[in-house]
Amino acid sequence: MMKEMLEKIGKQAQEEIAALVKSSGDLKAEFEQVRVKYLGKKGELTGVLRQMGKLTPEERPVIGELANEVRADIEKKLADAKAKIEDLKLQQQLKNEVLDVTMPGKDFSAGSLHPLTQVLNEVKDIFIGLGFEVAAGPEVELDYYNFEALNIPKDHPARDTQDTFYVSENVLLRTQTSPVQIRVMEQKKPPIRIIAPGRVYRSDAVDATHSPVFHQIEGLVVDRGVTMADLKGTLETVAKQLYGEDARIRFRPHHFPFTEPSAEVDVSCFACGGKGCRLCKGEGWIEILGAGMVHPQVLRNCDIDPEEYSGFAFGMGLERIVMRRFDIQDIRMFFENDMRFLKQF
Amino acid sequence: MKLPWSWIGEFVDIADVTPEEYAHALTMSGSMVEGIENAGSEIKNVVVGKIEQIERHPDADKLVVCQLNVGSETIQIVTGAPNVKVGQLVPVALHKSTLPGGVKITKGKLRGVLSMGMMCSHEELGMALEDYAGACEDGILILQEDIAPGTDIRDALNLNENVIDFDITSNRPDCFSVIGMARETAATFDKPIKLHKPEVKGGAGDVNAMAKVDVLDTEACPRYAARVVKNVKIAPSPKWMQDRLKNSGIRAINNIVDITNYILLEYGQPMHAFDLDRVAGHHITVRRAKDGEPMVTLDGAEHTLDSEVLVISDEEKAVALAGVMGGENSEITDDAVTVLFECANFEPTRVRRSAKKAGLRTESSARYEKGLDAEMIPDALNRACELVELLGAGEVCDGMIDVNHAQDTRKPVPFVPEKINQFLGTQISGTFMLEALKKLGFTIEGDTCLAPTYRIDIHEMADVAEEVVRIYGYDKLPTTPLRGETTMGGQSEMENKKDRIKAMLCGMGMYEIFTYTFTTPKMFDLLNVPQDSGLRNVVRITNPLGEETSVMRTTTIGAMMDTVARNLNLRNDQANLFEIGKVYLPQDGAQLPEERDKITMAFYGGSCDFYTVKGAVEALLAGLGAQDAVYTACTDNPMFHPGRCAAVEIGGKDCGVLGEVHPSVIRNYGLKTRVYLAELDLADILSQANGEKQFKPLPKYPAVTRDIAVLVDKTVPVYELEKVIRSVAGEVLEQVKLFDVYQGEQVPEDKKSVAYALVMRSHEGTLEEETINDIMKRTVEALDNTCGAKLR
Known part of the structure; x- marks a missing residue:
């Protein structure tokens, strides 16, 4: 008799749970209702179990076992149904929440560093990695540092090629970053390894390739036994880091008053690898900097004995490097700061 | 300097070298070749022709039909030129010839009569009227010399000369001449130089x-x-x-x-x-x-x-x-x-x-x-x-x-091959060096050498080393890595901070700009700067390119405004910009001005307002660890809106200014858009912001937040209220958050409602209700007493 009742309860619960899964009402409440109805303190199964006392000792374990089975079965069905319902709900949610992922993201737009800064940072990092310190000097400079101490006395023809802005007879806007060499050598004894990036001024009329304001990066190494081969080796390392492992450099003789011997330095064209193209005007080489061994007189001007020490120096134009890197044709763009230009970097 | 090929050839035999090889070799030995010019390089298949017969054109009055001997054959050419006569020698562009500018000439018929080419004027050969005596204003060029028909016109008119264009450096005045370059040529190619000793007959008296x-x-x-x-x-x-x-x-x-x-x-x-x-x-x-x-x-x-x-x-x-x-x-x-x-x-x-x-x-x-x-x-x-x-x-x-009275001032220069090799980092043999120097006209005696008289640029070992290495070949220099005592690379703390600030400002959505550091004195008028302002004390350039770039700037605001104006004129309707750039401040008694870095920011367009630029400054200062920045209303900066400008002070030091640009300045720049701008002094900020971090233990006890809203006169700055709140609440006050400022309905005309959230916490234990109530009570009283603020 009780056995039949238990089996009936089990079957009935199973049907109700199955219906529950298909129902569309308040699932949480209905679910609880079903659970209480069968498993609650006043539930049907509990009701049946209360009558256990009426059974014979032989029947009790049999019915007890059956009752437990039915309870476990209901509990499992309930849990399964719950999981199924939650899964259905999740599926529904996912379906409802489909987004158009091709729409633009929220506005977190960062700005950017000026291209001159970006490339300068790269160059600085390369040299810092080689043990160079970054030095600086004034832009409004004494004639002595910009010219005299660099072996360019008054009336020297080299002054013609550097159209200088003067503030007074002895004060000018520096035409090169080389005066920083002198300032550093006056302050510091060898070993010296510095680069000095900065603004320089030349009285050039503005056009696509000339600006009265531009930037140079000066380099100076002074120590015992520094050679011209070291200069070439150092610049080759830098060129490879700046333009890739395949980059080669070429030295051509030149003249600067403050270096001897002097060289103009070309790097193999990074666009065509040296075969000749529009960027290198068919030459296969691109001039990137001027360099040389520090002139012994310049060392003497800074109280460094050229018999004991030697050094090399180099200077490169930042704008030219950046123009070639990004294929920018007009130097004026750097100082116009058109947002449409700035946003490209 | 331009040198004709044949002239150099008079001194050195260069017949076995092409002009291109020559240009490369001379460039690599120290005389840079800028280019090779050849006036006749574009002329092809144009020869000397002799006019043997002239007949009238059967169908055209102004044309004649000429028979010309062009060497290998006689051809017929029709021309309209008025100056042709039998017996003349003229340039003839044959069938399939090319003239300067890429003009191609082929045979054709003129009014039905076959013409096998064209007779040329000086212009058609790329010459000027004064270049040649036989050139004629509106006619064919008539050759003045007796030249065999069929001769290439480039030879006949000397149009085939290769001209080498050198860029001579200022230390080599001796190279500004044919003989000077002949010497370089001889040394470069290791060939003899044929110098000519002039001979004068004279005889016309003493x-x-x-x-x-x-x-x-x-x-x-x-x-x-x-x-x-x-x-x-x-x-x-x-x-x-x-x-x-x-x-x-x-x-x-x-x-x-x-x-x-x-x-x-x-x-x-x-x-x-x-x-x-x-x-x-x-x-x-x-x-x-x-x-x-x-x-x-x-x-x-x-x-x-x-x-x-x-x-x-x-x-x-x-x-x-x-x-x-x-x-x-x-x-x-x-x-x-x-x-x-x-x-x-x-x-x-x-x-x-x-x-x-x-x-x-x-x-x-x-x-x-x-x-x-x-x-x-x-x-x-x-x-x-x-x-x-x-x-x-x-x-x-x-x-x-x-x-x-000329004196020989040359001095012997040490010549020790080992020293030169040490200096260059090479292993060039002493014999090679000796030969190279001899080729360049040096005389060597023991361990010294003497430069020739024309080499005014040779003074010491380094100069001799250069002579050696340029003849040896710069391209053969070995490459060696830097050696010696290691040095610590890096940059100054100031430069590191500058890089950091730039990164932060970019992170906040701003774009870095680079501007000219010289400007026009008129900028000060555009910026409303009073005549007696110290800003007008500038470093002046005595030889500027123009007034526009004649003084060094003492403020960066002008350049920023120029940039803003340019962008607005380019119809860029929104911009966030910053610059870290210098100003140049003349110093009494010093030759050089003080150069100071300024951080300048500007915003316009979009939804930006005063609080955009203020927020950017606050975020920057917080990022740098400048905790106690104070912003006070600044009504007398002529560049800024008197009601929308704040002076920035950190630790009692004036560090700059921010605000909305004065409407009259905006008008001066011809703009119609509001611009928000800040100019901060980099060194001053960094002197007040040590940026050192210190760890505080995380709180063990909960915080209590209480809101307070007061009605106060519109003119009272919220900073005054905050000061009162902080002074009353003391240590337990962790944070004062302004969350609402309201004017409008239910608030009297001259008042505003200001609402704060006070976050309080003790590190000793959970705050008692009683303590909090007491603080709130005293705060309300103090706000009333000090600022006339009434609890809402």
């Missing part, structure tokens, strides 16, 4: 009977030599000489002047020819000019001289600016009969100053300024006289006046 020279300033004129030519016949110089001058960029004038220019190019030695009959007393004196002395130069320009200037004078007047230009009063004219050739050495600085004073820069002064070798004077002068005789331009007098 030069000393004709002229006298006194040099009063022997320092400014170390050597002055002269020879005299009698019975001069002024005429055009021959074509070969004209062609060489023309190809070198100098216009032919007449035989005498052309000879001086020929010497200028061949030797690099400037010369001048005086009409001796116009030199008073036939007496040349080299002296300083008198103050105020007048002089008219060859170009017709009038000058007033002073004692800085060296002149050549006769017994009455100055007749030339020494080393710069001759005077009009002694110039060679067509009726000159007696000519004095001056061949002198002037001191570079003196010529430079004279040239500067006169505002003239000539081929002559450019050479003297760099320093010339006085030793070449006799040869150069004799060569000029030899050319006079060769050209039949006159009769040369015997002897040479030579006032020579």
